[in-house]
Each structure stands twice: as structure tokens, then as C-alpha cells.
Amino acid sequence: MAYKVLIVEDEKEKARGIAYLVEKYNPECTPVLLAHDGREGYKKAAKEQPDIILTDIRMPVMDGLEMIRALRGVDFPAEFIVLSGYAEFSYAKKAIELGVRDFITKPVDEEELSKTLSKVCKEITERRATEDSLSKLNDDMRNYALRDFLTGGMDSQYKVGEYLKQMGVLEEYGQYTCMVMEGDEALSDFRIEEGLISQNGMFFYGVKTGNAQMAVVAGSKSMDIEEKKNLVRQFIIKEELDRLHIRIGIGSSYEEYTQLPKAYEEACVALNYRILKGSGTAILFEELYDMENRTDLLTEKETEQLKDRIDRFDQDGFHIAVKGIFNRALSENNLSLPELQKLSLNIVLLGLHNIPTAQLQMNGYFGKNLFTLKSIEKFKTMEQLENWIMNMVSSMNEVMLKDSIPKKKDVIVEAKEYIRQNYNQNITLNDISKQFYINPSYFSQLFKKKSGMTYQKYLTNYRVDRAKKLLAETELRIYEVCKLVGYSDVNHFNQIFERTEGMKPSEYRQKYAQDK
DSSP states (O other): OOOOEEEEOSSHHHHHHHHHHHHHHOTTSOSEEEESSHHHHHHHHHHHOOSEEEEESSOSSSOHHHHHHHHHHTTOOOEEEEEEOGGGGGGHHHHHHTTOOEEEESSOOHHHHHHHHHHHHHHHHHHHHHHHHHHHHHHHHHHHHHHHHHTTOGGGHHHHHHHHHHTTHHHHOSEEEEEEEEOOTTOTTOOOOOEEEEETTEEEEEEEEETTEEEEEEEESOOOHHHHHHHHHHHSOHHHHHHTTOEEEEOOOBSSGGGHHHHHHHHHHHHTTHHHHOSSEEEEHHHHHHHHTSSTTSOHHHHHHHHHHHHTTOHHHHHHHHHHHHHHHHHHOOOOHHHHHHHHHHHHHGGGGGSOHHHHHHOHHHHHHSSOGGGGTTOOSHHHHHHHHHHHHHHHHHHHHTTTSTTHHHHHHHHHHHHHHHTTSOOOHHHHHHHTTOOHHHHHHHHHHHHSSOHHHHHHHHHHHHHHHHHHHOOOOHHHHHHHTTOSOHHHHHHHHHHHHSSOHHHHHHHHHHHO
């Protein structure tokens, strides 16, 4: 590592002599910059940003202590070393008060100079490493809290609010939303960077939610549908969307950051429609709502009724509801065939909410028959339209239930084994549902029914059990145990452990040691 050094000495020959010694015995301290009074030293320091400043005390225009005081006044981060004659030690107290790192007596001894610089350089390296480590830890904690908050962890709401306040987001922006970006997992060059981006009056904070998926919290002064489309254009260019096969789902806009989990959920729903639009596209939740309600032929009550039948896999009930809708629509309206076709498409689209994209993509029937009005132009009668709807929804149910009904006992056994093998990773309900090609809602209900507890509770209990074993059988530090069992936030880990075991991890280790 190179360290930039500035020497401030009014006697130019002495300054050049000291610079020569620095370059000879401390080659890592280059380049060596020179200034010949305190004012010049202040200006050069502000411009060149040296890591270490060696300065004489008595100089014309502005002395060394005045220069140090001025630089400290603007929080200048350099380390200061004072070049001092024996008669000048009366200045030592003032220099110490200004945070001077060390003193070198004049005339300068080359060995003393070299040792002092080496020691200061080592301390700068150690400090920077500590700062980098703390910065990385803070980023990890912030990203964990944001992930937890977006996916329903209300315990993290306060932390996220504090982070947004620290970054000045809550004061600067009045509208918030969340978008979910997803790429092709098979793409080797797909990369997502976590962190903060602020540009063109907008705020973005991205956090990974999967191997090739990212949730991006966005803030702006205002955010209507058109402005959200611009938001996407600013965040990632169209060529990259196409090249990396990235799809983006965007939730509604809200005035309170506390509504971000809802925006995240809406973005995930919008992303489920990516097969409608193809790769390289952004899908807004508001536009989906308009698409699903293109006419007033489908009432809100009927929509909810259909969704309920689909969620419960009630094929007969769904068929009866569809017939009732067509009978009512025909009796109340003078409908054209195109309008009936649009109504049919709207009904079929309701079945998409619960189907993982991977299952849809693996089913060739859907690729040939779904998602375009052209695919239903061939139907000329009501009976044909009804049959088409029933066939499509029946195929959806088959995909949803494939391998899960006849083997649903094995699915939970396999899911538990998957948890045991991956408990130290960030595995969400959506991740494990995709692993077994099961709708998350259906998987959650099935897991609780077969296990007597929720998926999250089972995962937490297993992680705590592993933590207990590590605490009892190893000398690993608490934060090391925390990371090994899948948590990045030590405080969060401590809270979960105490809530589960009735004591802190440190107390458990102490108790175990006493009981041995």
C-alpha cells in the first residue's frame, strides 16, 4: 500500500533533504510533496489529500500548529508528525491537544524518521482494515434488515427506518416503491451489486433476494406510472435488460416507507407476469390491475370468487362460477365476440398468481395456447370459449399439483432435508417452494399441516439447535456461530436464541460449561 506524504518546512534545502530520506528508507511513502509555509501546506493538503503530514512548527505566514488547527477544523483525516527542535518542546502540549501523532527532533535522524514513518504507516493500515471491516459488517446488517423487512419481518421496520433516516432518504423523498429484478439463473455473467445508488433526483437501494434476483427500494419526490418507467430506464439500460434476460416487476407507489413490504409483494406479483411480456421488460402492478379489469364485465365479487376457487383447487366450483359469469354477462350486455374473448382472457389470467414461472416455462401447452388474444380468435362459440378456459385452468391445476399430491408426504421430508443441508444460507419460503415446484401458499399450509409448525419456525429451531451444539462443543465466538447458522446480524441472532431458549448464547455456553 502506498502512502502520500506532505513535508511542510520553510527551509527548502532541509525540506528536500527530508524528502530524499523518506524516499530512500520508506519507498512506500511516495510521492513526497513539499510546501514551505503553513498556508501553502494547508492549500496543498486540501488539494492532494496526503495520508501523512510532516511539519515544522516555526514558519512564516502561518506556523505549523496554526496549519494543523485549520486542517483539524475541517476534519482533515491525515496523521501529523511534528519536526521539533529541543527548544520548541514548550509547544508539545498544544501539539498533543491538536492530535499530533508523533514528534521527530531536529536535525532529523534518518533512522528515527524511518522508524516513525513505518510505525505510522502500519497504524494507518490497521485502522483502514478495521474501518473496512466495520463498514462491511454495517452493510451486511443493513441488507439483512431490509430483506427481512420486505419479506414481512416487522421486527426490522424500526432498523430500516433508522437506516433511511441516516442516509437522508426520509427527508429528501416523499414517494417510495419497490421493484424486483430477476435474471436467467443459467447466465454465468449475471451479476447484481448491492448498495446505494443516487442519481437524477432518485434514490435506489438494492439487496439480493436470490442467486439471480434483487429487490430494489426506490425513492423520489413524485412517482406516477410514467415516472416509474423512467426510473427503470435510469436504473438499467434496455440493452442490458435484453442481453441478460432481465425482467422487472414494480409495485405501487406509497407515501410511507412502512408500505414498502406491500410494494415488494406487488412487485413479485407483477414479476409473475413476465412470461406475458418476455425478457427485457418492466411490468407495473398498476398496469396489471388495468389488464385484469379491461372491461367492467367481471365484478369484484366474481373476481374474488374465482381466485378463491383457484386457490382451493376447486375445479367443479370454478366451472360453475365461470358459467354463472358468462350467463350474467350475456343477459346484461349486448356483447361482441372480441369482448367475450377479452373477458375469457381476464378470467384465465387470474390463475397466474399462484404458479411459479419455472413450472409455466416447462409446460409446452401454455407456451402455445396462453397469453395472447390471437390464441383465442379461433373460438367462435360460447361453448368453445368455456372449454378453452376450463382446459387452461385445469392445466394450471395439474402443474400446481404435479408430484405434490401423490407424494406430498415425501415433499415435506425432502424439504426438511433441504433445510438441514442449507440452513446456513438465506433460504426464504419462496426459494424452497421453487425448489420443489410448489406454490408458496400451498407449501406453507402443507408444511404446517404435516409438521405441526410453520416453515419459518422449523428453520429457526434447527438453526438454534445447531448454534447450541457449536456453543457447547467449540470455542468459536458468538458472531462466528451467528454466521455459521445463517444469520448476519448478531443482535438479531441473540434475540432469536434468547426467545427460543430463554437465555442469551453467552449464558447458554456458561451454563453448559458448569453442567459438564
